Structure formats: C-alpha cells, structure tokens
Amino acid sequence: MFQAPRGTADLLPEEQKYRRYIESKAVALARSYGYGRIDSPVFEDAGLFVRSVGEGTDIVEKEMYTFEDRGGDQVTLRPEGTAPVCRAYLEHGMHNLPQPVRMYYFCPVFRYERPQAGRFRQHHQFGVEVLxxxxxxVDAEVIELAWRLMHSLGLTDIRLFVNSIGDKESRPRYVEELKSYYGQRHDILCEDCRSRLDRNPLRLLDCKVEKCRAIGEDAPRSVDHLxxxxxxxxxxxxxxxxAMDIPFQIDHxxxxxxxxxxxxVFEIQPVEAGAQSTICGGGRYDGLIEQLGGRPTPGIGFGSGLERLTLNLKRSGVEVPDEPAPSYLVANVGEAARLPALELASSIRRTGAGAILSSGARALRGQMRQANSLGIPYVVILGDDEIARGEVVVRDMQTSSQETRPMSEFLQSLASS
Known part of the structure; x- marks a missing residue:
C-alpha cells in the first residue's frame, strides 16, 4: 500500500479548518496594509536560489530538490518564498510601479531535511515582501503586521526577537572578528561549524549544538560593528x-x-519555546534585487509556516471555527421519490444554501441518523404524498419539530434569506 512520502502530510478534511482560519486572517490583515497577492511557479531555475540564498548555506548544499528536466534545464522546487517574488519584480518591470510594492503569497516550500514536529520536507508558507x-x-510596519497576525490568530503568549547584522559595508569587518573568535576555538566546534567558519561565518551564531551555543554567548556582537x-x-x-507599543527583545x-x-532580522517565537519553535521570521534584503541583475532596490519581508502555526494553535487551545457545513439533508421516502429528491437538493443549492442528498436506499430513520452524524440541522423529507401535493416536510433536528410547507414557498424563503 502506498503512503505519503516521508516528510509530507495529507491535509484531511477535519484539519482544513485550521488552514482556512489562518488564511482568512492573513489575507484580511495583508489587504488592510495595502498588500496585493502574487503567485509564482512551484519550481524555478536552480541558479535563482544558488545566487540568492547563497552557496554556503545548508539550504543550497543539503536541502534543495534540484533536478534536470527533460529539456536539460536545472530546476529547483521552491525552497523559500522571497527569491521568486524578487525575480517576478524584475521580470515584470515592477520598479516602474509606485514604490514600495507590497505583495503577499501562500506557497508550498520544499526542503530535504530530517522530518520532526513542525518541520516537513514539504510545508506551506504565508509570506509578505515590500520592495x-x-x-x-517600513521594517517596523512589516514587523507590526507579523505581530498583529499572531495576535489575530489567538497566539498571544509570544516573544519578538530582533537584531541588526549590518550591511555590505559594515559586515565584512564584523565577519573577520567573528572568524577570529571562533577560529581560536576551532577544536571544540561541531563538524558543521568547522565548515561554516570559512564559508558562512554568520551561521556559526545559529548553531543548535549545545557546546557551540555556549561559545556563541560571548561571541562578538554585530550591533557593535555597525x-x-x-x-x-x-x-x-x-x-x-x-512607539507602536510592540514589545521586543534584542537577540545578538x-x-x-x-x-x-x-x-x-527578526523572529517570533512562543514563550514556551522548544525545538523548531520559530513561528515567523524575516528581515531586510537590500542587496538581493541587485544580486539578481536589477538595479539597487531595498526589500524586506517575512515568512510563516502554516503547519507550524497550526501546531501552535492546537497547543495553545485556540478555538477555531468549523468549516461551513450544509444546512439541509434531503431525504426520500420510497425509491420513487429518489429522483424528485435529487432535483430538490439541486434546487436548494441554486438558492445559495448547502444541501446533500441522503445516501443509498436507507429507511427514513437511517437517513435521520445520517443527518445527525454529519451535524446537519435540517432534514427536508420528500415522499409520494409530498410530491403529489407539491410540498416538503422540514424537520428541525435539534428540536425534533417539523412542519409541512409548499415547495415553492420553501425554496423562495431560502433564496431571499
């Protein structure tokens, strides 16, 4: 029997309410800040991510899904959301629009990494970019949007961490001091950090290995070299x-x-932080557009994983509204009423109300049980007598009361409600 690939998950109907809840809150908030939606392809030229994300990063070296297509081109399944938006900004001449350009997106993201709670090889992300x-x-506005999104979802027991890693003029001096500091402790670094020391020194500060984290406590601080x-x-x-009353902590x-x-750079984490605890993260990338072949264009954005948000909603006990369900189940008494019942269910849907036809050739009692099991509040009953008189019986499943109504009047009341 086939199963979903390792590190992926099916989003079953009962879980959809969390995804729809997050999406609705995110869209409403993004629009209130003046963002427009953008959707980019699920795969891109592999060079886009090598150039933007960086050759020395774990993403490029270990995690990207890169392959040669039938035309001989090297393509990569999207490992992050910012670079494709920047590529689209350049390709479609968005620099000619009134600046800044504000965009938001939902997208699947693919990274080959060890699956664990809140981390998947395919996950889904909400993100925003301002170019x-x-x-x-603008940085403050983007951070405010992220902070307000978490609160609008009901995630209030959270902390905001911020830092500045400088720009291309100030960072080289800092990186050299960082390399000197860690170089003196080379023998006690983990294997990954020994590799990062030459290729990506800033990542030394982000190592999760305990002995490396202890070394990082006294490492040089980027804000001292701005x-x-x-x-x-x-x-x-x-x-x-x-001034915006957004509490933050500086994390060097x-x-x-x-x-x-x-x-x-910034991250939002739950107060009860554990492994893979970040629920939102982002920062400024003023050199990226130029790196991709455009003229110097500042940018900032953030991304938030929908699976990780869902996990935290459940952990926090946030009540998420159920997905809308049909209000009516159409039951037929006798096989001869089956076709009229099918037509009635269709007529109810055309009024804008939700309706399903009862299953199979069950007795009326069984059709009532089906309505109860599905949580449908009303059953519309149609038998030979009702068909002959042009009527329907509407049963309220909560009160067990029912009334007989002309079918045309019943449908008209649905259309006008």
Whole structure:
C-alpha cells in the first residue's frame, strides 16, 4: 500500500479548518496594509536560489530538490518564498510601479531535511515582501503586521526577537572578528561549524549544538560593528517599535539562515519555546534585487509556516471555527421519490444554501441518523404524498419539530434569506 512520502502530510478534511482560519486572517490583515497577492511557479531555475540564498548555506548544499528536466534545464522546487517574488519584480518591470510594492503569497516550500514536529520536507508558507523602500519605518510596519497576525490568530503568549547584522559595508569587518573568535576555538566546534567558519561565518551564531551555543554567548556582537548609516537605521527601528507599543527583545545571535539578509532580522517565537519553535521570521534584503541583475532596490519581508502555526494553535487551545457545513439533508421516502429528491437538493443549492442528498436506499430513520452524524440541522423529507401535493416536510433536528410547507414557498424563503 502506498503512503505519503516521508516528510509530507495529507491535509484531511477535519484539519482544513485550521488552514482556512489562518488564511482568512492573513489575507484580511495583508489587504488592510495595502498588500496585493502574487503567485509564482512551484519550481524555478536552480541558479535563482544558488545566487540568492547563497552557496554556503545548508539550504543550497543539503536541502534543495534540484533536478534536470527533460529539456536539460536545472530546476529547483521552491525552497523559500522571497527569491521568486524578487525575480517576478524584475521580470515584470515592477520598479516602474509606485514604490514600495507590497505583495503577499501562500506557497508550498520544499526542503530535504530530517522530518520532526513542525518541520516537513514539504510545508506551506504565508509570506509578505515590500520592495522599493529602505526606511526603517517600513521594517517596523512589516514587523507590526507579523505581530498583529499572531495576535489575530489567538497566539498571544509570544516573544519578538530582533537584531541588526549590518550591511555590505559594515559586515565584512564584523565577519573577520567573528572568524577570529571562533577560529581560536576551532577544536571544540561541531563538524558543521568547522565548515561554516570559512564559508558562512554568520551561521556559526545559529548553531543548535549545545557546546557551540555556549561559545556563541560571548561571541562578538554585530550591533557593535555597525557603520553610522546602519546604526541610525537600527536605532530608529527600535524607536518605532517602542512607539507602536510592540514589545521586543534584542537577540545578538539572531542572523537567520539565508545569505541575502542585511540590517534588520527578526523572529517570533512562543514563550514556551522548544525545538523548531520559530513561528515567523524575516528581515531586510537590500542587496538581493541587485544580486539578481536589477538595479539597487531595498526589500524586506517575512515568512510563516502554516503547519507550524497550526501546531501552535492546537497547543495553545485556540478555538477555531468549523468549516461551513450544509444546512439541509434531503431525504426520500420510497425509491420513487429518489429522483424528485435529487432535483430538490439541486434546487436548494441554486438558492445559495448547502444541501446533500441522503445516501443509498436507507429507511427514513437511517437517513435521520445520517443527518445527525454529519451535524446537519435540517432534514427536508420528500415522499409520494409530498410530491403529489407539491410540498416538503422540514424537520428541525435539534428540536425534533417539523412542519409541512409548499415547495415553492420553501425554496423562495431560502433564496431571499
């Protein structure tokens, strides 16, 4: 018997209410901030991610699903959401639009990694991107959107962490000091960190191995190496967040996992943080568009995994409304009433109400039980006598009361409600 591939999951009907709940909250909030939706292909030229995410990152080296298609092109299943949006911004000349351009998206993301709670090889993400404005007020607005989204979902026991990793002018000096600090402790680093020391030193700060985390406690801090412009950006961002009454903590080891980040980086985590606890993360990427062949264009955004949000909604006991169910089950008494019952169910749906036809050739009692098991509040009964008189019997399943009504009047009442 076939099973879903390792690291993937079926989203069953009873779980759909969490996905729809998150999506509805996210869309409403994004639109209120002036964002428009964008959808990009599920696969892209592999070079897009190598150039944007960075050759020395775990994503490119270990996690991307890259293959050669039948035309001989190297393509990659999307491992993150920002680079495709930036590619679309360039390809469609969005720099000619009023700036900044604000976009949001929902997309599947693919990474070959060890599956665990809240982490899948295919997961789904909500993200936003703002392109064309370098002002720290935009950073504050994006962070506010993320913070408000978590609260609108009912996730209030959370913490916001922020940091600045500087820009391309100030970061090289910091990276050299970081390499010197960790180089003196080379022999006690884990194997991955020894590799990162030369290829991606910032990722040393993000290692989850306990001995490496202990070393990181006293590592040089990026905010101590900012140039005047980056320091001003960092200071104003903190002022804006304070003015917006958004509580935050500075995490000097926060760097995020992608090479394109610059200046602002942030994450939102539950207070009861455990492994894979981040429920939202993002930052600024002012050099990415230029890296992809465009002119210098600032950008900032965030992504939030829908599966991880769902996990936290359940852990927090957030009550999520059930998916809308049909209000009517059409029951037929006798096989001769089956076809008229089918026509009646169709007529009910055309009024805009939800209806299903009872299953099979069950007796009326069995059809009532079916309505109860499905949680359908009303049963519309049709038998030979009702058909002859042009009537229906409407039974309220909660009160067990019922009334006989002309069919045309019943349908008209549904259409006008």
């Amino acid at each position: 064309g404005d370098a002002n720290p007020a 140039d005047d412009e980056s320091l001003d950006h960092w200071t104003r961002l903190q002022d804006y967040l304070t 080891r926060l760097v995020r996992g992608l090479d394109y980040y610059s200046r602002t």
